[in-house]
Amino acid sequence: MHESAIAKSILEIVSQRLHSIGAPATAHNVSVVFGEFRNAEPESVEFAFDNMKAFYPGAANCQLVINTISAMAQCKRAQHKYHPEASNAYRCPTCDSGIGNLLQGEELDVVNVVVELDQTE
Amino acid sequence: MHESADEHTMERILNKNDELAEHNRDHFREAMTCTVNLMSAPGAGKTSLLEATFRMAGRKFSSTVIEGDMVGELDADRIRKTGVSVHQISTGRSCHLDANMVARLLHSEKMEKTDVLFIENVGNLVCPAEFNLGEFKRVVLLSVTEGDDKPIKYPVIFRNCDLVVFTKCDLLEYVEFNLGEAEKNIQAINPDVVTMQVSSKTGYGMDKWTSWIQSQIEAYRQEQKQTKHVHQHSH
Known part of the structure; x- marks a missing residue:
């Protein structure tokens, strides 16, 4: 807890x-x-x-x-911006690479x- | 009569924990101790990995352990049998270690100056991820008996770690654990993370693990040497 x-x-x-x-x-x-x-x-x-x-x-x-705040990622391979989702194993829907930067979604303020x-x- | 006032603050909620983590980091810096936070689900084999590490590391590096457990000293007793110093933190009802618990320990018990300090966190893939302890590196253990989908279910802890160790790999042929799939799931969340496979029971992969520890000890020392400012630590 x-x-x-x-x-x-x-x-x-x-x-x-x-x-x-x-x-x-x-x-x-x-x-x-x-x-x-x-x-x-x-x-x-x-x-x-x-x-x-x-x-x-x-x-x-x-x-x-x-x-x-929803997560917004920039993919590792081509810097596509996307919303990483568990249903897609957090992969970029455009090029299938993983999360490079998390632009938002790590706030706790x-x-x-x-x-x-x-x-x- | 009452008057309203909007107090703009914008403050990290866990700011106090982060400040204490920085304080702990100062302690570790003074001792030049590379600190590794070990996290996993309960029963993934953190203590077994440490036991095997101390059996196999020999004189490669010296170690101390902080054992975080909710109740009892069962794991600490196992570590003591290896001859490595161990310091217990009993978290009581808390499901994770936080920086304050580690700070209290650092102030109340004399810590040995060793090459590496392993902090074995409470077994849990959720809560420990949120609390910085002042560690140099974060390691997550994923045992092959747990399932290759765990990184998808617990993305925060796998996103915020430096190394993932697949444990109990001697059981791979008996369980439905797809290493390739697990790797793929982890890389999607944390593309820069290092992964390795070990079996504490058979010793498989332990050389790679102890080499990684040695490389981190070296990296930590290099980092400290490059730190230009002279640290003045006061309690």
């Missing part, structure tokens, strides 16, 4: 952001991107996130917004954290 470790890392980044504001604040949502060529299953990460967030001050009501500043007067 490395998805728990991923969820924990996201919550730690949220906590750091809240701390860096230097004023009372709560996290409203955190947006992340998962590339197709990463072992991060959105539903499992979301489940772990929702079960752990209450333990992080200011994050109890934080929503996790996950965007997945926090994009932004939306916070609400508590302005009591």
Whole structure:
């Protein structure tokens, strides 16, 4: 269950952001991107996130917004751009060579954290 | 009263793990130890490969092992019997090693200065792929009893490795494992990867494997020599 470790890392980044504001604040949502060529299953990460967030001050009501990014490869032989798929053993549909560069699909990033500043007067 | 603020961050989720992996790399650099992360499904023969390596490597290179297991020290005990030093990391409920576990070990136990440090990861073809430990090279073992389709099912780990070792090759004639197909599947995902066949039981291919280790020890030393900046490591 490395998805728990991923969820924990996201919550730690949220906590750091809240701390860096230097004023009372709560996290409203955190947006992340998962590339197709990463072992991060959105539903499992979301489940772990929702079960752990209450333990992080200011994050109890934080929503996790996950965007997945399809893989895009450049083939080894002719640099054709294509979407590598398991059904085709990840080979280039044009020339049948393998993945040279992965142009996208290896992302595992926090994009932004939306916070609400508590302005009591 | 509440006010919303959009905090743009763009940060790698596993950034903390990567920072600790870099810290571990500093430890390995200080000891000039070439570190190899061994990953595979459970039962693919990681420990057997290490036992055979230590039997056959003789004085070619000195070794230390970090054993990652969820429970118990069964594998560590096997390594101890070979006379090679072994350090145990019990991961508990965790299905992989991460950089923090290795860092804690490096800070709590005195590591021998050897030519190579093998880190035997927890048996799993999914989770260990995501966690950089600070290793120099990543090796994935694929036993011929598992099936030649595994690279297609677990592309991330086969994409992010430097060498694939087909293990238990003495069983090839008894199983429906097509080596050509397995090679083809791996090359489609990782065209630059090196592959080799071994049998820890019969010793088949072990010369090639130990030669590869020796070449990596040499490559690591060369790389460190070429590193121009003087590293100042502080705890």
